[in-house]
Amino acid sequence: MSYRDGHFQDLKVPLTWTVAVAVVVAAVIAIALLISDRRETFRASAYSAARAVADAVNMPMGEVMAAPGRMAGQAGDYLKDYFFAASENRRLRQEVADLKRLRDDDVALRNINERYKALLGFRTDPPVPMVAARVVLDARGPFSDTRLADVGKEHGVEIGNPVMSDRGLIGRVVGVTRGASRILLLTDVASRVPVLIDRTNARAILTGDASSAPKLEYLRGQNPVRNGDRILTSGDGGLAPRGLPVGTAVKGFDGAWRVQLDADETSIDFVRIMLFTDFAKLVDQKELSAISLPPGPAANGRPQAVTMAAPGAPPSASPAPAANPVAPAKPSPRRALSPKTASPPPSAASVSADAPPPQGPAP
Amino acid sequence: MDLWRWIGVPTLICMIATLLFAAPIRVFGLQLPEPVFPMAPAFAWGVLRPSAAAPFALLGMGLFLDLVWGSPTGLWSLALIAAYVTVLFSRNMMTGQSRSMMWTWFAAACAVAMVTAYVATCLDAGVAPSLVSTLWQLAPTMLLYPFAHRLIERFEDADIRFR
Numbered sequence: 001m002s003y004r005d006g007h008f009q010d011l012k013v014p015l016t017w018t019v020a021v022a023v024v025v026a027a028v029i030a031i032a033l034l035i036s037d038r039r040e041t042f043r044a045s046a047y048s049a050a051r052a053v054a055d056a057v058n059m060p061m062g063e064v065m066a067a068p069g070r071m072a073g074q075a076g077d078y079l080k081d082y083f084f085a086a087s088e089n090r091r092l093r094q095e096v097a098d099l100k101r102l103r104d105d106d107v108a109l110r111n112i113n114e115r116y117k118a119l120l121g122f123r124t125d126p127p128v129p130m131v132a133a134r135v136v137l138d139a140r141g142p143f144s145d146t147r148l149a150d151v152g153k154e155h156g157v158e159i160g161n162p163v164m165s166d167r168g169l170i171g172r173v174v175g176v177t178r179g180a181s182r183i184l185l186l187t188d189v190a191s192r193v194p195v196l197i198d199r200t201n202a203r204a205i206l207t208g209d210a211s212s213a214p215k216l217e218y219l220r221g222q223n224p225v226r227n228g229d230r231i232l233t234s235g236d237g238g239l240a241p242r243g244l245p246v247g248t249a250v251k252g253f254d255g256a257w258r259v260q261l262d263a264d265e266t267s268i269d270f271v272r273i274m275l276f277t278d279f280a281k282l283v284d285q286k287e288l289s290a291i292s293l294p295p296g297p298a299a300n301g302r303p304q305a306v307t308m309a310a311p312g313a314p315p316s317a318s319p320a321p322a323a324n325p326v327a328p329a330k331p332s333p334r335r336a337l338s339p340k341t342a343s344p345p346p347s348a349a350s351v352s353a354d355a356p357p358p359q360g361p362a363p
Numbered sequence: 364m365d366l367w368r369w370i371g372v373p374t375l376i377c378m379i380a381t382l383l384f385a386a387p388i389r390v391f392g393l394q395l396p397e398p399v400f401p402m403a404p405a406f407a408w409g410v411l412r413p414s415a416a417a418p419f420a421l422l423g424m425g426l427f428l429d430l431v432w433g434s435p436t437g438l439w440s441l442a443l444i445a446a447y448v449t450v451l452f453s454r455n456m457m458t459g460q461s462r463s464m465m466w467t468w469f470a471a472a473c474a475v476a477m478v479t480a481y482v483a484t485c486l487d488a489g490v491a492p493s494l495v496s497t498l499w500q501l502a503p504t505m506l507l508y509p510f511a512h513r514l515i516e517r518f519e520d521a522d523i524r525f526r
Contacts, residue, residue, distance in 0.1 A: 019413040019451070026418035027444050030425065033437030034483060054430035061382055069388030138387035139432035141397050142496035143484045146433030147387075174433075182433055189488040211493035269387055 052177035059150055059180040062136035128241060130164075130272045131155045133181065138268075142210040145188040147171075149271055152179045156275050160239070164272045168245040168262030169193075169233060173273060181273065186214050186246070186261060194237055195246055195259075198230035206231070206246065206259060213250060213258035225249045231259050238278030369518055370420045373404040378427055385431055396503035401428065402476060403507045405443050406469050407514035409450030410457055421447055435487055438480055446476040462512065469508040477501050 081088070116122070133149035151157055153176055161173040163183050171191060175182035184191055191208035195216070202224030204216040219225060229249040235242030247259040377400040384395050401424040408417040425440025432439075450457075450472050457468055477497055485491050 015413055015415075018415045019418070022415040022418045023444060023448055023451075026422040027441065027448075030422060030437040030440035030444060033426075034435055034441060034487065035437075037436040037487075048436070050426075051430060051436075058382070058431060062386060065383055066386040066388060069386060073389065135387050137382075137385045137431065138394070139385055139397070139434075140394060141432060141434070141500045142492040143438060143480050144429075144432045144434035148433075184433070189484055189490045189492050207490060209490050209493050210496040267387075267389055267392075 051175055051182070055148060055175060055180040055182055056152075056177045058148060059136055062148060063134075063150065066136055129156075129275045131157065131275060133271050133273055135183075135269050135271060136180075143189065145185040145191075145208070145210060146174075147183040147185065147268060147271070149181045149183055149273065150179065151273065152176050152181050154178060155273075157181050157273050158275070160276075162233075162240040162244065162274045162276055164244065164274065165263040165268050166270070166272075168247060169240065170261075170263040170268055170271065172239070183271065183273075186263075187212065193246075194234045194239060195231050196234040196242075197225050197249065198232050199226070200224050200229075203234055203236065204257075211258075212264060213247075213252065213260050215252075216249065216257040216259060219257065225257050227251060241274070241276055366416060370404075370408075370414070370416050373407075373514060374401075374420050374424055377401045377404060377424060381428060381431055397432075397500055398503040398507055399428070399439070399443075399473070399476065399500065400507065400510075401425070401439075401443055402446065402469075402473050402504050403510040404514060405447045405476075406450055406472050406508075406511040407518075409447045409472075410454055410465075410511075411515055411518055413451060418444055418447065435484075438483055438487075441483060442476040442480040445479040446472045449475045465512065466505075466508045469511055470505045473501060473504045477504075 131151055133151040135147045136150050137148035139146050149163075157173055157176050159173055159176055161181075162169060163171050163173060169186065171183050171185040171188070172193075173181050174184040186193060186206060186208055187210060188208045189210055191206075191214070193206040194203065195206045196203050200221070202219060202221050204219045204225075206214050207217045208214045216225065216231075227250060231246045231249055233240040233242060233244040233246060245262050247261040247263075250258055250260050252258040380400045384397055384400075386395075388395055401421065404424075405417075405421055408414060408420075421443040422440045425438070425443045426436065428434070428439040429436045450468075453468070457465060460468070477500070481492060481497060
């Protein structure tokens with residue numbers, strides 16, 4: 001509406017003041033929104049309804065807009081396959097030969113690994129299901145590095161799920177709605193991921209700074225990292241499973257250790273979202289919080305473990321089963337709290353709960 | 364001349380252009396640049412005539428950028444408003460300047476927006492974003508001046524005193 005023709009034509013307010021007030025109000029709203037935003041947290045409530053709706057709307061729009069580019073890329077791939085079929089065939093034959101060697105090594109190592117796990121009664125994380133997704137929107141500026149993928153809640157995706165490309169870890173889910181998930185890349189300024197250096201087992205925090213190679217911060221120990229060291233996820237804090245490939249350590253121009261990401265080797269157009277739940281969340285929390293007291297003297301002189309159930313749980317006074325250090329024991333979260341398993345297993349293995357108590361020091 | 368053509372249409376064009384350039388398209392293996400399209404109307408609106416609707420249009424466009432790009436909510440609104448205020452304060456100095464000089468002013472306004480977003484990100488995330496990455500976004504944004512110039516040329520003689 002024109003200033004002259006409007007209903008407020010008789011209202012004489014200086015335009016400069018009107019604009020100044022409008023600017024101040026808009027700026028205050030922007031600052032308030034910025035302060036209240038917590039997009040990097042794991043809380044689902046931090047991902048606002050507006051963001052969820054925008055992602056749900058942007059997803060089909062992004063798919064439509066990316067379609068011509070995708071079709072052109074497929075046409076290019078078709079032509080490349082046609083003209084370079086022979087050289088591609090030679091390369092693939094060589095790759096198959098290399099992979100056969102690796103497969104044989106893998107079988108042998110897997111066999112030894114399973115044997116060690118059985119001997120130690122080692123509990124590994126359960127297998128992690130994955131869901132494949134296509135990237136439909138691609139933000140890559142200095143202040144945000146995120147992707148929008150075309151799968152959401154209906155596939156079981158949750159906030160915090162790690163995301164892999166076909167080469168390595170690329171980030172984690174920070175927002176999810178029906179039909180779409182927002183992925184925060186490792187290079188984003190808000191990204192922090194606990195990692196380990198494969199050679200030394202040293203820990204660090206991978207910190208994104210909008211460059212292509214994120215920084216390694218909080219490195220501990222003397223010379224914990226060298227050029228070319230493999231960097232994996234450490235699994236600390238339950239953010240991601242241990243051992244996911246992240247990249248290779250390189251010395252940056254600024255003197256800081258950085259990680260050349262494995263995922264940079266290919267374009268991030270298809271991703272795999274790991275439906276990973278922290279190992280600590282899989283155990284029975286009620287059982288885990290049960291308080292185990294040290295064994296007290298019983299009427300027959302035998303040691304007896306007493307377990308106090310957590311409030312609400314049925315009372316239990318049965319002793320924990322004796323640990324067998326050789327046979328793979330059925331894993332139980334309470335094992336770690338039991339006083340029996342706290343003693344050195346090999347020497348204590350011969351002394352069961354039914355054996356008579358020690359008679360005193362040996363002569 | 365109505366408010367829709369002066370504020371609404373440029374806003375809509377910027378939103379569509381932002382969505383187009385956010386598509387995961389690669390040309391010869393290279394990603395598309397990611398310019399801040401709303402900088403063109405932010406500059407033109409500030410140069411031509413102050414308007415009470417412009418700051419709120421910039422607030423809306425900034426929120427749209429945050430939602431599409433996944434940046435903290437309010438970041439781009441603040442950056443665009445900072446650039447708009449800078450242009451408002453210096454518009455008397457821009458009057459009658461040549462096209463190349465106006466382009467320089469536009470580049471300066473873009474730099475103000477980027478510095479605002481940079482400082483806000485440093486405070487919010489506790490990490491300084493890469494300067495190279497920031498320059499990679501600043502450079503294509505500076506090239507948007509012809510669009511701002513077109514907007515100024517089109518509405519220079521129109522009655523655009525909106526409230």
